[in-house]
Amino acid sequence: VITEQAAYGVVDAHLIYDSPGGKWQARFDVRNLTDKFYYINKFSQYATSGMVVGQPAMPRTFFFTIRRNF
Secondary structure (H helix, E strand, C coil), X not given: CCCCCCCCCCCCEEEEEECCCCCXXXXXXXXXXXXXXXXXXXXXXXXXXXXXXEEECCCCEEEXXXXXXX
């Protein structure tokens, strides 16, 4: 089948630091750590327009967050 996709795994990771007393938190996140290419969805329009359409997932993405608790 033209829209089949092989099995895959995606690794996400995060590291959290909470300050003593808990007023501050720093967080570092990585999504798709191994930068795996895969499709979130994929479907065939081959019969009508001769193409297969798909939405690729986001590449490796980094986030850094600082939070203050009151």
